[in-house]
Amino acid sequence: MNLDPTDFPVSTVISWFEANARPLPWRDPATSAWAILLSEVMSQQTPVARVAPIWQQWLDTWPDVESFAQARSDEVLRAWGTLGYPRRALRLLECARVIVARHGGKVPADVDELLALPGIGDYTARAVACFAFGQNVPVVDTNVRRVYSRAVEGRPLAPPASKRELAQVASLLPERKGPVFSAGLMELGALICTATSPLCDVCPIQADCAWVQAGKPAPTEDELRSKKVQKFAGTDRQVRGKIMKVLREADAPVGQSKIDVVWPDKAQLSRALFSLLDDGLAVQDDQGLFHLPGQ
DNA sequence: AAGGCGGGGAC
DNA sequence: GTCCCAGCCTT
Numbered sequence: 001m002n003l004d005p006t007d008f009p010v011s012t013v014i015s016w017f018e019a020n021a022r023p024l025p026w027r028d029p030a031t032s033a034w035a036i037l038l039s040e041v042m043s044q045q046t047p048v049a050r051v052a053p054i055w056q057q058w059l060d061t062w063p064d065v066e067s068f069a070q071a072r073s074d075e076v077l078r079a080w081g082t083l084g085y086p087r088r089a090l091r092l093l094e095c096a097r098v099i100v101a102r103h104g105g106k107v108p109a110d111v112d113e114l115l116a117l118p119g120i121g122d123y124t125a126r127a128v129a130c131f132a133f134g135q136n137v138p139v140v141d142t143n144v145r146r147v148y149s150r151a152v153e154g155r156p157l158a159p160p161a162s163k164r165e166l167a168q169v170a171s172l173l174p175e176r177k178g179p180v181f182s183a184g185l186m187e188l189g190a191l192i193c194t195a196t197s198p199l200c201d202v203c204p205i206q207a208d209c210a211w212v213q214a215g216k217p218a219p220t221e222d223e224l225r226s227k228k229v230q231k232f233a234g235t236d237r238q239v240r241g242k243i244m245k246v247l248r249e250a251d252a253p254v255g256q257s258k259i260d261v262v263w264p265d266k267a268q269l270s271r272a273l274f275s276l277l278d279d280g281l282a283v284q285d286d287q288g289l290f291h292l293p294g295q
Numbered sequence: 296a297a298g299g300c301g302g303g304g305a306c
Numbered sequence: 307g308t309c310c311c312a313g314c315c316t317t
Contacts (some may be wrong), residue, residue: 084301
């Protein structure tokens, strides 16, 4: 028994959000479009609670896109710290340089122009268009997919991201208050309609939720099979992280011996190191020493 | 469509 | 230990 999208309790979500929104620093109305873009990129796969303090420090160091565009890669990677997926930091630097070089230092408001920027995909482009420029475009992140999947389709697990969901979520958008509605959907997914233990008892749209009405069915075997969480312990990703930590904390180029101690499997260590060089996250100088990229 | 890519906190 | 997180990019 699905919920007809035209019956989705839009105004309930909006009023719930206005009463329960977390005071995230980038929700200050004075936040610039660049600072909002920065918050979105940092929040790609990193919980917002970890992002907030780094975001503040970052803007203290580089208050605007022009100043950041002149930063050196090694400064940027150190400021990024342990937010994870440091390729995002390099793409952010490229992104800022494109905004300065091709958009006169102004973050573009057009979704297609945003999509053309390095590191900006379907979610982030629309989040910036919506939250920085007030446009009524669908903003679909993991929270929105989960809320839509449960409340409208009665399915316990959000399906893998697809273009179809953009149209589905677009069909829910109200005429005027798209941005606050989208922020509300995301917040509902982050605080109430959570992945593992949703707080249905205090959910403002519980009475309309197709999943609740269906008796909160568990995921089917097929749905579970399509999930599959990624391992971390023992993967190249973990080894890369350990090497990057050495490079971030070094005040001079380091020799192979400083890298050898972070991981016992030499073949895997070598593979991880080469992949970092390939990604431009590490550089080897003419004496064979390793360091973060400069420039 | 699938798989790689960090790291920390909740359980 | 497992699971998740305001995804993006390449293949």
